[in-house]
């Protein structure tokens with residue numbers, strides 16, 4: 001099935017609120033399990049960067065799982081960062097180790113070679129040019145840094161996409177069902193991501209299929 005890009009930033013207040021209120025506990029818990037499998041010991045005390053943090057649920061889960069770590073959480077949408085601020089305010093203990101950054105990728109403001117860990121969940125499929133993510137990771141990560149990127153995977157057909165919408169968003173508000181459907185059409189196939197990594201000079205990172213609708217890119221930079 002042909003890729004159909006969607007708008008990059010999630011700028012609408014209604015869209016950001018619906019996304020923040022949706023139950024993402026299953027994929028977000030999977031993200032943390034994948035992170036734990038990566039190099040748990042080495043992430044203690046890590047300085048991390050979460051790219052496209054949205055409402056910061058992944059950021060907060062990371063800070064809870066790694067009590068010595070700190071995280072800069074970046075997003076280009078003021079509406080999403082408003083949701084992130086709200087979530088952080090409810091968890092002041094974790095929020096102390098988090099800094100929200102409003103910035104649109106590609107950015108010239110990301111500190112270079114500064115992070116031990118770069119995280120990103122569900123950003124890649126938003127980007128019209130996927131190299132924006134891979135080059136941002138190259139810029140931000142220290143040599144030897146760990147990377148975990150998880151995203152939706154484009155299904156083989158429109159009917160397949162629709163069956164995923166029915167399976168995972170049947171009871172969700174219309175704005176969320178529409179976003180989920182558009183995101184499935186905008187997502188990449190695993191082989192496309194392998195080619196993107198090769199082009200970015202990041203072939204040391206591995207691509208895997210981690211659920212019926214997600215792929216993950218993980219590993220350590222050389």
Ligand SMILES: C[S@@+](CC[C@H](N)C(=O)[O-])C[C@H]1O[C@@H](n2cnc3c(N)ncnc32)[C@H](O)[C@@H]1O
Pocket residue numbers: 008009010011024051052053054055056057058074075076077080103104105106120121122123126127
């Ligand atoms: C589907 S949400 C994922 C949010 C969060 N990572 C999560 O897992 O729940 C994608 C986020 O990426 C942000 N985004 C998309 N393109 C971006 C860009 N070029 N620069 C910065 N943020 C971007 C959107 O505003 C949105 O908040």
